Amino acid sequence: MKKKVYHVDIEGFVRRSMKEQDEKSIQEDLKNKILEYKEINPERAGQMAQAVIEEVKNTLKIDECSDESLKDIIKYPQSNVGMGEIGVGSRGAGDFFVHRKIAEIVSSTKSSALINPTAQDDGGVVRANVGSDDVYITTAVDGIHSRLSEYPFLGGFHVARATLRDVCVMGADPVAMLSDLHLADDGDVGKLFDFTAGVCAVSELVDVPLVAGSTLRVGGDMVLGDRLVSAVGAVGVSKYPPTARKRAESGDVILLTEGSGGGTISTTALYHGLFDVVWETMDISFIKSSEAIFQAGLLPEVHAMTDVTNGGLRGDAHEISKTTGLGLTFYDDKIRGMVNPKVLEMLENLDIDPLGVSVDSLMIIAPEDVASKVKKAVSGVGVAIDEIGYVDESGKSKLVKDGVEEELKPLFREAAYTKIKKIVGDIEPEDFEIMKEKVEKAALDAIDKKDRVVDMVRGR
Known part of the structure; x- marks a missing residue:
């Protein structure tokens, strides 16, 4: 009977194994892995293993190729920094850094948006x-x-x-x-x-x-x-x-609708056995809020909107400040009041920072007179909304909690919302700056490669 397992990249397994194992050992190991997944006879599994090994060996012959341009296209710029190491997908400082590098590659093109x-x-x-x-x-x-x-x-x-x-x-x-x-x-x-x-x-x-x-x-x-x-x-x-982030202005009011979470909150509930919380996430209140603003004709007067997702409010506040050069001041009690009560109770009981996870609220930045109209429109469709802060010229994101003001910074990773994430941790690694330099170089190398290929294709 097949074992219940998630997945294995057998090509990746062969590529890694060839650095330190002989071909016969690799074939035997790979055959056994295939038999964990496939209900086939050992002979066929062995044939599959050998086929993969031969294919990988053929690709490695590129090192012997005399066409340097082709070799350049086939090989990618290596940073020697793993996705997990720098936290890609974990909605924190490392993830934001890598996304900025991706954006630089996009902006290096002659196309515009x-x-x-x-x-x-x-x-x-x-x-x-x-x-x-x-x-x-x-x-x-x-x-x-x-x-x-x-x-x-x-x-x-x-x-x-x-x-x-x-x-x-x-x-x-x-x-x-x-x-x-x-x-x-x-x-x-x-x-x-x-x-x-x-x-x-x-x-x-x-x-x-x-x-x-x-x-x-x-x-x-x-x-x-x-x-x-x-x-x-x-x-x-x-x-x-x-209504892009860059349109926010000093003096604007920050509004937040009640958030019940989505994929992140569902995952938190499922993997902690708190299944009833999943129902709280099954709504379309966000879309209803947006439509209410459209229908009220307020869209041209709203400066910016965003959803509280990537890295929670910590992450969104950081990115807005970085994009605009402005500061944002938030009130902790007001934010917590806009998290679905059942979801908030779960997060607090599990010691998960509500400001560091995706709660799927709609955040609206608008002039004070417009903000009051937005509150009326959104409340009118049955969605809770409240004023949680304001925009200033400090250039920093700040949180006021129990009367004390502190800087609101994104963590290296979003707040740990599963047990495995708590083990991985959210502390910035000591070599983070070194990793950033390596990633930066790989991104620049990718831009150079793109430019060379574009010139070559145009010249043919």
Whole structure:
């Protein structure tokens, strides 16, 4: 009987093993790994192992190739810094740094956008001319929460909400969604259907169609197991310029709607056995809040909107300050009052910082007179909203707690919301600056490579 396991990258296993093991040992080890997943006879497993080894050996012959340009394209700039080491995906200082490097590669192109990844905003925006009118087109994409692979419906439901939120906070009206779905070789096809049903539940609730997508296996034949990896994108349109973070102004009021969480909170609840909390996350109040602001005609007067997701309020405040050069002051008690009571109770009982995790609130930055109108509109659709702070010119994010003001900084990783994350920790590693230098060089090397290839293709 097959063992219940997640996945193994057999090509990666061979590449690593070839550095220190002989071919016969690698084949035997790989054959045994394949038999853990596949109900096939040992002879066939051995043939599969040998085939993978031969394919990897063929790719390594690139070192003997005399075409230096081809070698340059095939090989990637190595930073020797692992994703987990620097915290990519963990919504903290390391993750933000790497995303800024990605944005630099994007901005090095000759193409332009109204809002591109350098703004570290929720979505990207281009301006198109339709007849005599300007139309602002917003796109966004979000990946499924990695710990929801075993819970496809929840994964699909929450990632659909996430990508729609990212379009809404840019001031656009969502008009379409698309999905990219990858399931490893041994995954049950039912996962595909369950994930899609989760996405379509949101689609039906907010009347935004799922119009296109792609479905593939994770790594094709090279990854065994049943891990689900996927993403959902959204497209939105608007007649007005985007409510991007960079539009925030000193003196603005900061509003926050009640947040019940999404993928992160569901994961926290599931992996701590607090299953009833999952129901709290199954809502569309965020979309209702955004639509209320649109319907009230307040969008042109709102300066900025964002969803409290990446690294929680700590992360969002840091990124807004960095983008605008302005300061933001928040009141701790007001923020906690805008976290769903059941969710807040769970976080506090588990010693998880509510300001360091994604609670999926809508944060609105607007002039004081506009803020009062926004509160009225959002309250009118049954969503709680309150004033939690203001924008100033200090250049820093600050938190006022029990009358004491402290700087609000993102941690190296978002607040640890599972037991494994608590073991990994959120303390900045001693060699963080060295890692940043290595990553910086790899990003610059990637830009240089892109420029060389563009020149070469144009010159052919």
